[in-house]
Amino acid sequence: MANILIVDDDATFCLMLKKLLERHKFRVTTSFSPQKVKSIVKQQFYDVVLTDLRMPDISGMEIIRLIKRESPETQTIMMTEYADIATAIQSIRQGAFNYIPKPFQPEEVINIIREALEAKVSPVDNRPNNLLQNDFLFGTSKISLHLKGYVELVSPTSLSVLITGESGTGKEYIARLIHNLSQRNVKPFVAVDCGAIPTELVASEFFGHIKGSFTGAISDKTGHFEQANGGTLFLDEVGNLSYSTQIQLLRTLQERSIKPVGSNYEIPVDVRIIAATNENLQLAQEQGNFRDDLFHRLNEFEIKMPPLREREDDILLFAHHFLAQANSSLNKDVQGFEPEVEAVFRNYAWPGNLREMKNVVKRATLLSSGRRIGLNEISPEIYRTQQKDEQFRLFNETSESELIQKVLETVNYNKSKAARLLKIDRKTLYNKLKLYQIEIP
Numbered sequence: 001m002a003n004i005l006i007v008d009d010d011a012t013f014c015l016m017l018k019k020l021l022e023r024h025k026f027r028v029t030t031s032f033s034p035q036k037v038k039s040i041v042k043q044q045f046y047d048v049v050l051t052d053l054r055m056p057d058i059s060g061m062e063i064i065r066l067i068k069r070e071s072p073e074t075q076t077i078m079m080t081e082y083a084d085i086a087t088a089i090q091s092i093r094q095g096a097f098n099y100i101p102k103p104f105q106p107e108e109v110i111n112i113i114r115e116a117l118e119a120k121v122s123p124v125d126n127r128p129n130n131l132l133q134n135d136f137l138f139g140t141s142k143i144s145l146h147l148k149g150y151v152e153l154v155s156p157t158s159l160s161v162l163i164t165g166e167s168g169t170g171k172e173y174i175a176r177l178i179h180n181l182s183q184r185n186v187k188p189f190v191a192v193d194c195g196a197i198p199t200e201l202v203a204s205e206f207f208g209h210i211k212g213s214f215t216g217a218i219s220d221k222t223g224h225f226e227q228a229n230g231g232t233l234f235l236d237e238v239g240n241l242s243y244s245t246q247i248q249l250l251r252t253l254q255e256r257s258i259k260p261v262g263s264n265y266e267i268p269v270d271v272r273i274i275a276a277t278n279e280n281l282q283l284a285q286e287q288g289n290f291r292d293d294l295f296h297r298l299n300e301f302e303i304k305m306p307p308l309r310e311r312e313d314d315i316l317l318f319a320h321h322f323l324a325q326a327n328s329s330l331n332k333d334v335q336g337f338e339p340e341v342e343a344v345f346r347n348y349a350w351p352g353n354l355r356e357m358k359n360v361v362k363r364a365t366l367l368s369s370g371r372r373i374g375l376n377e378i379s380p381e382i383y384r385t386q387q388k389d390e391q392f393r394l395f396n397e398t399s400e401s402e403l404i405q406k407v408l409e410t411v412n413y414n415k416s417k418a419a420r421l422l423k424i425d426r427k428t429l430y431n432k433l434k435l436y437q438i439e440i441p
């Protein structure tokens with residue numbers, strides 16, 4: 001029986017959710033006092049922790065970081081108001097398994113917990129590559145055809161590829177595709193989340209160790225480089241690597257060999273590196289946080305993943321693709337979307353990109369009882385945002401700084417929302433606030 005912990009300062013909600021989960025045969029503990037979570041997870045192992053995002057003294061984001069530190073095998077799910085979706089997406093970057101917008105239907109939360117239990121928690125992921133075959137869609141917009149051209153060009157080479165782009169744009173999917181289209185496809189594709197490895201274990205994780213080389217090294221361990229030998233090593237969130245790990249990594253790439261921790265021998269390795277980042281790695285490099293030499297070694301070929309809002313001609317194609325996937329996983333037969341939903345989808349900014357769209361469509365499919373998905377099955381936040389968006393287009397004739405000021409006031413100075421409405425990312429918004437000296441009260 002799986003152990004679930006619910007963390008929410010709203011006691012009534014906690015107890016209702018507890019009852020629901022217990023009816024589905026989960027063993028449930030609740031904590032209305034988020035500060036106590038640390039001692040709770042120390043006493044017992046939890047398979048899944050569901051945490052609210054906004055709580056008075058500690059944020060859900062901190063809870064996720066804490067669980068990651070104290071109990072790395074536990075899956076976390078962020079519960080959030082739809083308006084907080086951009087922050088929820090950040091929580092996935094911090095290591096959450098997924099997020100679920102509140103209010104949710106009982107089936108939704110049960111489904112997401114089951115998915116979390118099925119997914120193996122490990123910084124390494126060597127799922128079989130044929131996973132992609134039915135799942136992957138390129139799109140037909142001009143920008144997608146460009147992307148396809150680049151992928152076909154670079155895949156058969158041995159060049160290191162740096163994939164950049166916002167969260168949820170499909171960086172890992174493209175990395176798997178590049179591997180599948182290369183001659184290395186008969187060997188493993190090993191995906192490593194560089195942000196999820198504790199600093200003290202980095203060397204052993206990448207290069208392996210021999211039994212007894214440090215406390216806790218109870219048997220020999222094969223590192224990621226050796227696991228990926230002959231294949232591809234995917235370094236996700238590569239911007240999170242510490243400076244000292246960057247040095248070790250560079251050395252390995254230059255020497256093409258590794259030395260397991262505690263050993264005195266070298267093992268030759270032949271690994272193609274594909275790295276991905278949400279951050280501006282070039283900026284990190286210019287600011288001295290990311291090594292120049294490693295940056296150039298990883299960036300032999302760059303692929304920029306476009307945000308979904310820039311793939312206008314692909315939006316409905318992806319929506320139908322995700323609908324087909326949702327029908328098959330939920331055993332439903334929803335035929336399509338009402339025209340007003342299609343219009344909403346085309347206008348929405350999709351800050352969480354393909355990942356968000358997949359979640360929205362899956363949820364709508366689950367809720368739908370008709371042949372087509374209507375507005376009732378879509379969270380109002382999506383079309384409210386769209387309406388505001390249309391209003392804001394009217395302001396375009398005024399200066400940019402006035403527009404930003406206006407948007408900020410309307411969303412009560414919530415920067416994530418403002419950035420979304422302005423169709424810029426948060427970093428760009430920060431730069432513009434600085435540029436126009438706009439103060440946030």
Ligand SMILES: Nc1ncnc2c1ncn2[C@@H]1O[C@H](COP(=O)(O)OP(=O)(O)OP(=O)(O)O)[C@@H](O)[C@H]1O
Pocket residue numbers: 092093135136137138165166167168169170171172173174236276278354355358
């Ligand atoms: N080309 C695609 N075709 C179909 N589904 C896709 C495609 N690209 C991405 N997806 C869907 O979107 C989800 C997010 O993709 P992926 O994990 O590759 O994004 P990412 O850019 O690596 O995100 P992050 O930076 O947050 O790790 C995938 O799990 C998949 O369901």
